[in-house]
Amino acid sequence: xxxxxxxxxxxxxxxxxxxxxxxxxxxxxxxxxxxxxxxxxxxxxxxxxxxxxxxxxxxxxxxxxxxxxxxxxxxxxxxxxxxxxxxxxxxxxxxxxxxxxxxxxxxxxxxxxxxxxxxxxxxxxxxxxxxxxxxxxxxxxxxxxxxxxxxxxxxxxxxxxxxxxxxxxxxxxxxxxxxxxxxxxxxxxxxxxxxxxxxxxxxxxxxxxxxxxxxxxxxxxxxxxxxxxxxxxxxxxxxxxxxxxxxxxxxxxxxxxxxxxxxxxxxxxxxxxxxxxxxxxxxxxxxxxxxxxxxxxxxxxxxxxxxxxxxxxxxxxxxxxxxx
Amino acid sequence: xxxxxxxxxxxxxxxxxxxxxxxxxxxxxxxxxxxxxxxxxxxxxxxxxxxxxxxxxxxxxxxxxxxxxxxxxxxxxxxxxxxxxxxxxxxxxxxxxxxxxxxxxxxxxxxxxxxxxxxxxxxxxxxxxxxxxxxxxxxxxxxxxxxxxxxxxxxxxxxxxxxxxxxxxxxxxxxxxxxxxxxxxxxxxxxxxxxxxxxxxxxxxxxxxxxx
Numbered sequence: 323x324x325x326x327x328x329x330x331x332x333x334x335x336x337x338x339x340x341x342x343x344x345x346x347x348x349x350x351x352x353x354x355x356x357x358x359x360x361x362x363x364x365x366x367x368x369x370x371x372x373x374x375x376x377x378x379x380x381x382x383x384x385x386x387x388x389x390x391x392x393x394x395x396x397x398x399x400x401x402x403x404x405x406x407x408x409x410x411x412x413x414x415x416x417x418x419x420x421x422x423x424x425x426x427x428x429x430x431x432x433x434x435x436x437x438x439x440x441x442x443x444x445x446x447x448x449x450x451x452x453x454x455x456x457x458x459x460x461x462x463x464x465x466x467x468x469x470x471x472x473x474x475x476x477x478x479x480x481x482x483x484x485x486x487x488x489x490x491x492x493x494x495x496x497x498x499x500x501x502x503x504x505x506x507x508x509x510x511x512x513x514x515x516x517x518x519x520x521x522x523x524x525x526x527x528x529x530x531x532x533x534x535x536x537x538x539x540x541x542x543x544x545x546x547x548x549x550x551x552x553x554x555x556x557x558x559x560x561x562x563x564x565x566x567x568x569x570x571x572x573x574x575x576x577x578x579x580x581x582x583x584x585x586x587x588x589x590x591x592x593x594x595x596x597x598x599x600x601x602x603x604x605x606x607x608x609x610x611x612x613x614x615x616x617x618x619x620x621x622x623x624x625x626x627x628x629x630x631x632x633x634x635x636x637x638x639x640x641x642x643x644x645x646x
Numbered sequence: 647x648x649x650x651x652x653x654x655x656x657x658x659x660x661x662x663x664x665x666x667x668x669x670x671x672x673x674x675x676x677x678x679x680x681x682x683x684x685x686x687x688x689x690x691x692x693x694x695x696x697x698x699x700x701x702x703x704x705x706x707x708x709x710x711x712x713x714x715x716x717x718x719x720x721x722x723x724x725x726x727x728x729x730x731x732x733x734x735x736x737x738x739x740x741x742x743x744x745x746x747x748x749x750x751x752x753x754x755x756x757x758x759x760x761x762x763x764x765x766x767x768x769x770x771x772x773x774x775x776x777x778x779x780x781x782x783x784x785x786x787x788x789x790x791x792x793x794x795x796x797x798x799x800x801x802x803x804x805x806x807x808x809x810x811x812x813x814x815x816x817x818x819x820x821x822x823x824x825x826x827x828x829x830x831x832x833x834x835x836x837x838x839x840x841x842x843x844x845x846x847x848x849x850x851x852x853x854x855x856x857x858x
Contacts, residue, residue, distance in 0.1 A: 340667075340670065340671055340674060341674060343671055343674075344671055344675050344678075345678075345687075566691075566694075566762075570691070570762065570763075570829065570830045571828045571829060571830035571831060572828065572829075573826075573828050573829065631690055631691070631693075632691065634690070635690050635691055636829065639687070640822055640829060641819070641822040641823050641826075642819065642822075643671055643815050643816065643818075643819045644675055644687075644688075644815050644818070644819075645688055645814070645815060
């Protein structure tokens with residue numbers, strides 16, 4: 323009798339779903355819609371990146387990209403609002419912002435800002451006080467994260483300093499920033515510099531769920547990531563056509579970073595938080611676009627497809643009972 | 647039934663339980679390729695090879711035949727079946743031998759030639775399928791000549807190599823979840839370890855059997 327029960331138990335064990343032993347169910351890789359190689363670009367034209375220098379413009383030095391960190395202005399809750407990963411990885415919720423001043427005409431200013439995958443227009447006024455240009459500009463207000471910028475630029479200086487205040491009650495309602503004047507040009511030769519480790523944000527998951535503001539905007543992007551290795555400093559997927567041999571021994575994290583470095587070179591503003599934090603720390607990186615689908619070279623498209631293929635396989639099969 | 651018998655019985659049930667559990671996992675892996683899909687699972691990384699007709703034929707022949715080889719072989723070592731249901735043993739045995747010699751081993755050789763991981767890994771797979779063919783053929787010829795002892799020994803060797811389908815994947819799972827080596831490094835280890843380990847266990851078993 324005992325033996326029959328034993329058999330029954332084994333039978334029950336075997337018919338229970340063992341599918342997750344041979345493949346990971348959450349096999350989706352981070353592949354944002356606006357970086358897909360197959361999808362056609364949206365018909366809505368992109369904001370002009372860098373408005374052509376207008377000779378009649380009285381302030382050509384002011385027009386262009388101003389880039390730097392968009393910091394939490396409230397110093398007292400810095401630690402409380404920070405996000406912590408493992409092995410000392412922490413992030414104070416600062417994002418790289420690109421404030422683009424597109425047009426100044428008779429004291430009227432038009433521009434846009436790109437930060438954390440969000441491209442928002444602004445408009446307002448510029449006044450001159452001695453050697454200082456003072457800007458007061460506002461975002462339209464139809465986005466939850468819209469607000470008002472006030473900043474100033476010293477004459478003949480490449481520094482822009484200011485603050486930002488949200489219209490709505492959001493998690494971090496005030497920001498401060500000190501930005502540098504930068505020019506953006508796609509350069510396939512750009513390589514990662516060892517400035518910030520790309521690490522496993524899995525342990526920060528709890529913080530992400532509590533963080534209602536970010537979640538509403540971008541969804542829950544906390545995925546358990548492999549840490550990346552030094553391989554990410556060696557492989558350039560924008561200049562070299564990668565083969566199977568180049569990618570077959572790379573782990574998930576490396577494949578992810580090598581693929582996303584292509585996007586970073588094109589100035590893609592990352593919605594995914596761990597990727598954003600990693601690329602923001604690259605000195606050359608400037609967030610310029612929120613949609614780069616029409617910007618890839620043919621070589622990059624091929625590499626992206628190859629890398630994605632291996633990444634998906636690694637995600638689904640790397641640590642399971644199976645061959646892959 | 648005395649205690650010793652009880653433990654023997656329990657040990658066997660456990661062994662068969664583990665074996666059938668892993669065969670079940672292999673069934674799940676096989677199901678991924680039904681219906682025929684050139685993008686499924688392992689094939690996602692074999693896009694160049696799957697364009698070749700002979701590779702395609704070899705791959706699906708191997709996948710669909712090997713699962714039955716694994717399953718049929720599992721019943722052949724049972725003394726109860728051999729003694730009381732010898733017709734089943736013979737029928738299963740013939741199917742096992744035919745599937746390996748005509749389908750699984752030759753297709754394995756073709757796949758091995760195109761294996762991932764370069765010459766080092768390809769050599770392991772080609773050698774594996776050659777030995778698999780050889781041991782199975784030897785076992786078959788031995789039983790035709792009524793040399794039961796030799797038949798048994800070669801069948802132990804043959805099924806040990808059949809089980810490398812499971813051990814290879816088990817070693818890979820172990821390495822990925824402990825050392826977490828890069829995928830191709832892991833692969834190059836398990837393509838050899840996966841069947842050399844089994845072969846060593848089989849040889850020890852044969853030796854122990856002869857001593858009794």
